[in-house]
Amino acid sequence: MMTTILRPLVIAYASLAVLLPAASLPWPLLLAACLLALLAIGELWVRAVIGRPAESGVPAVRAGLTVLAGLLTLPAVALLLHPLGAAVAPVPLIAGCALLATVLAAAGLLRLHLGRPVAGEPCDEPGVPAQRAAGRTADLSGARRRATARTAAAILLPIGLSALVGVAAIRTVETSSHPVLPGYLTVALNGWAAGITHPVTVPARGLAVPVRITNSGLPTRTDWLRLRVGGAVVATRRVTMMTGKVYALSVRVPALPPDGCLRPIGISVGEASTVFYAKAQGGASGRARNDRGRTAC
Amino acid sequence: MSTVITRLAPGLAGSRPRERRGRVAEAARCAITLTVAGAAGAAAIVVAYRRAEFGDSGQFGWFWAGMLLFTLSAGYWALRRGTSARLRLAVLIGYGAFTYLPKLLRHPSGPLYHDEYAHWGQSHDILVDGRLFELNPIVRVIGDYPGLHACVASLAALTGLSIWQSALFVLTTAHVLLTLGVAVLAGQLRPDPRIAAAAAIGYSLNSSFLFFDTQFGYESLSLPIMVWALVATLRALRATTVPARLGWSALTLLLAAATTATHHLTALWLTGIVGLLALVCTIHSIPARELITPARAAWALTSGTALIVAAWLAVVAPRTGDYLDPYLGRALNQFSGLAGGEEGGRELFSKSVLPWWEQSAAYVAPVVALIAMVAAVGLWWRLRYTDEPVARAGTTAMLLVGALYFPATALILTPAGAEGARRSWAFSYLGLAIAAAPVVVALLDRVRRLQPRLSTAGRTAAGAGLAGICALLLVGNNAAGMNPSYRFPGPPVYGSDTRAATPEVLAAAHWLLDTQGHGIRLVADRYSGLILGSYGEQRPTTGSESFPAYDLYRAAPGQPIAPALLAQLRDWRFEFLVVDRRMAEQVPDINIYFETNEPLRHDGVPAFDRAQLTKFDTMPWLIKLYDGPHLAIYRFDFGSLGQPVHEGTR
Numbered sequence: 001m002m003t004t005i006l007r008p009l010v011i012a013y014a015s016l017a018v019l020l021p022a023a024s025l026p027w028p029l030l031l032a033a034c035l036l037a038l039l040a041i042g043e044l045w046v047r048a049v050i051g052r053p054a055e056s057g058v059p060a061v062r063a064g065l066t067v068l069a070g071l072l073t074l075p076a077v078a079l080l081l082h083p084l085g086a087a088v089a090p091v092p093l094i095a096g097c098a099l100l101a102t103v104l105a106a107a108g109l110l111r112l113h114l115g116r117p118v119a120g121e122p123c124d125e126p127g128v129p130a131q132r133a134a135g136r137t138a139d140l141s142g143a144r145r146r147a148t149a150r151t152a153a154a155i156l157l158p159i160g161l162s163a164l165v166g167v168a169a170i171r172t173v174e175t176s177s178h179p180v181l182p183g184y185l186t187v188a189l190n191g192w193a194a195g196i197t198h199p200v201t202v203p204a205r206g207l208a209v210p211v212r213i214t215n216s217g218l219p220t221r222t223d224w225l226r227l228r229v230g231g232a233v234v235a236t237r238r239v240t241m242m243t244g245k246v247y248a249l250s251v252r253v254p255a256l257p258p259d260g261c262l263r264p265i266g267i268s269v270g271e272a273s274t275v276f277y278a279k280a281q282g283g284a285s286g287r288a289r290n291d292r293g294r295t296a297c
Numbered sequence: 298m299s300t301v302i303t304r305l306a307p308g309l310a311g312s313r314p315r316e317r318r319g320r321v322a323e324a325a326r327c328a329i330t331l332t333v334a335g336a337a338g339a340a341a342i343v344v345a346y347r348r349a350e351f352g353d354s355g356q357f358g359w360f361w362a363g364m365l366l367f368t369l370s371a372g373y374w375a376l377r378r379g380t381s382a383r384l385r386l387a388v389l390i391g392y393g394a395f396t397y398l399p400k401l402l403r404h405p406s407g408p409l410y411h412d413e414y415a416h417w418g419q420s421h422d423i424l425v426d427g428r429l430f431e432l433n434p435i436v437r438v439i440g441d442y443p444g445l446h447a448c449v450a451s452l453a454a455l456t457g458l459s460i461w462q463s464a465l466f467v468l469t470t471a472h473v474l475l476t477l478g479v480a481v482l483a484g485q486l487r488p489d490p491r492i493a494a495a496a497a498i499g500y501s502l503n504s505s506f507l508f509f510d511t512q513f514g515y516e517s518l519s520l521p522i523m524v525w526a527l528v529a530t531l532r533a534l535r536a537t538t539v540p541a542r543l544g545w546s547a548l549t550l551l552l553a554a555a556t557t558a559t560h561h562l563t564a565l566w567l568t569g570i571v572g573l574l575a576l577v578c579t580i581h582s583i584p585a586r587e588l589i590t591p592a593r594a595a596w597a598l599t600s601g602t603a604l605i606v607a608a609w610l611a612v613v614a615p616r617t618g619d620y621l622d623p624y625l626g627r628a629l630n631q632f633s634g635l636a637g638g639e640e641g642g643r644e645l646f647s648k649s650v651l652p653w654w655e656q657s658a659a660y661v662a663p664v665v666a667l668i669a670m671v672a673a674v675g676l677w678w679r680l681r682y683t684d685e686p687v688a689r690a691g692t693t694a695m696l697l698v699g700a701l702y703f704p705a706t707a708l709i710l711t712p713a714g715a716e717g718a719r720r721s722w723a724f725s726y727l728g729l730a731i732a733a734a735p736v737v738v739a740l741l742d743r744v745r746r747l748q749p750r751l752s753t754a755g756r757t758a759a760g761a762g763l764a765g766i767c768a769l770l771l772v773g774n775n776a777a778g779m780n781p782s783y784r785f786p787g788p789p790v791y792g793s794d795t796r797a798a799t800p801e802v803l804a805a806a807h808w809l810l811d812t813q814g815h816g817i818r819l820v821a822d823r824y825s826g827l828i829l830g831s832y833g834e835q836r837p838t839t840g841s842e843s844f845p846a847y848d849l850y851r852a853a854p855g856q857p858i859a860p861a862l863l864a865q866l867r868d869w870r871f872e873f874l875v876v877d878r879r880m881a882e883q884v885p886d887i888n889i890y891f892e893t894n895e896p897l898r899h900d901g902v903p904a905f906d907r908a909q910l911t912k913f914d915t916m917p918w919l920i921k922l923y924d925g926p927h928l929a930i931y932r933f934d935f936g937s938l939g940q941p942v943h944e945g946t947r
Contacts, residue, residue: 027457035454049551050544053532057493058386060477061528065548068474068525071448071467072454072555076431078447079558087427088447090454113538132778154383161332162394169339170405179351181789184801186925188806194812196920216800231944250762261919261943273633275914275921277937283574287646 005108007046012040012101021090041101042070050096063155149206183217187272199262199277207253213269215241228266256280324384327374335395338367341377342402349785356785357652369764375494382490389497393476397469400511407461411794413513413832415439422458423450434836441614462463464513471521472511478524483731485531486691495737499730502770504778505723519560523567526552530571530598534591535687539867553602557609561617564606566724572599574694585686655776662773673732698728719778777823792885798823805928806833819873820846823891839891847891854912867935874931881905917942
């Protein structure tokens, strides 16, 4: 009887050891080991909490609860790690799962020890009337093994066939052609200019502002690149943008009048534009008032 | 009917070699039939999606042809009298797996639905930072319910799979567990595997089963946990020994805790259903004294479950009430307004692209459900002296849960209640399916008994009638429960959650992430926010009643922004403003710009004009860093607020 507890415990330990990051194994192996560990821990949950459940109607109680308990082991361990300040990471999760498996195995053994076997069955749950009669016929260990094998086949075969059909359908969707999505042209401040957080100070020699222009999915086109200072166009240049290309350009902002006023600096290509604000280096305060009492800017 | 209830479960008793060979041959036939039907069904669904993607007609027909091909085949094998218990189990697993395909094939490579972006982002953050209970920028409350995210992130951390791959694994497993769980739950009341299978297939006809409860959302995991918690509850009530009762009760409470840590509404429904079971057991225990102990156990489990839920809501997730309250409160107000003759209700299928037969099926489905309910009540009454007490109490509780489907159907007429009504159907249909399943089997048995007197045409008509009802419910419920843009792909549409991920928005999200880093607080509309908050790894907000961020957009050019709003933006360290100029050109597909409570016009005219959205270009406290055909990104510079700006170069 103890093997029903010790076998899943050993499987859980062995599978969790495979999952240790130091092993650096490929993901298919890790996935298989993880599933095996979770199923083993799920089985331990079932054994520890309810013993061996009787089936009723569709014989899915034991398998369903094992899979569900195994699946819920992961969030349970993650939630238990949270108050301890441990992160949701491989090593704490593996340690937590191993500890949980040990506790569940101990609880399962205690349950076996305290339970009174009925007709060779360790404290089985009687269940609904019809299944009590059905359960009596499966008391031989050989018959039970064959029944377990048939149930396993009934579970694994549809999963395998569904996976086959599903993977083929997904491959078809992913590899087939899709309609062309609309293209776009974007303009963005680039380099240091992408980090502008406050008005920029323009020195007397002017300022080189990096911009990035992206043409994705639009046909090759030529547009005017315009520099505006205070709303007025001060410089223009024609730029040709080829399909699927990203251009890093530099736009020179000329020196601004040293009046301390903020001026919007706009850089545009076609309809797209960027705007930041600048003032001349060493200029007077923008709050200075003129002789009629209005602000100078 | 009593013979159906007390018959031994086929396949659980020992069998002779000849019988075994027959069973193997039967299993092989079933496997071949369903694999061929599944492959053909999947191919038809792929064709439907491709037609929708390229704008060709006929996607609805292809989709339902594919779905019904497998559903009806699986239904035949699951309800067939001669099918063994294990074969029925295999059919239900295959059915659960196949019914995950429509959602999976809709977008196999990543999140697509509104809530999926939020849950995907939340799980991704846990994988990166290792921390639970972090605030989610898209759906505020989901961080307080980390069950699904912790499960997915842990699986990804242990196996090296991506978050999306891990989620698909968890969700497919959960979907199959839900199908099996409903069958097992029905089996706790009546141990006839055909009734169990009928309940599982009946439940799968609800409006959420194919698309909503298969998405990367917390309901998709919490529903199966709830169903299995109800299985454990019934087992605890049925237990005849103290250790068995304690064991199943402990399992119920563990699963209740898991449900609570995963999803708020499911936890509340679980408490309600267990409470209803306790109440019904108590009432039934007056004439049936053997129900006194089960009633006590049921009340103990109700108290335990309620305590877990209340403790979680009070200690871990106190924001949940504020999150749920507006939905329910406004829905009830609107419903009472409608009852009082006020205007403001929803026009069902307004401007819908659904074909007439889907819309008609949506209207007929509740009527069919009502007929099934009446028949289930009739059967329940007829079996009142022969039913085993726990089965009788359980059936009564399921009938009451199923009856909730009908008032929720009325709520669909209110704009605020429609969403809640749809979500409630996944729960109320559980009661409906379990209560009506014995009726289906009883009808099939009656047709079988009449066979000698029925002509072949009559028998075929009876089978076709049942298949037709099944098809009608499946089509009608899905038409009523899911927006076509969620069900089918198509060209980019402004204001559609599922078609928001245009190359332009994705490029903007990647630019922001590459140049400014992640985790930045920004103001955005609903659709840009979805992409920026998930693929862009930022923390967008769309505003709310107490934080009306949308007032930034609403202000007319020259009109000052409310100082209180500016103070909130500055104090809460918002760094960017995202402006989608399509808000001035088009009405969103789902008629929401920011959030459901937004104080904007929804009368078929865009709620903004272009000047409202381009005014930011002339505000010195906003630096325009990025611009595209529709989308602009501005950085807040609150230090420059009120600074005068000089127009002109001199």
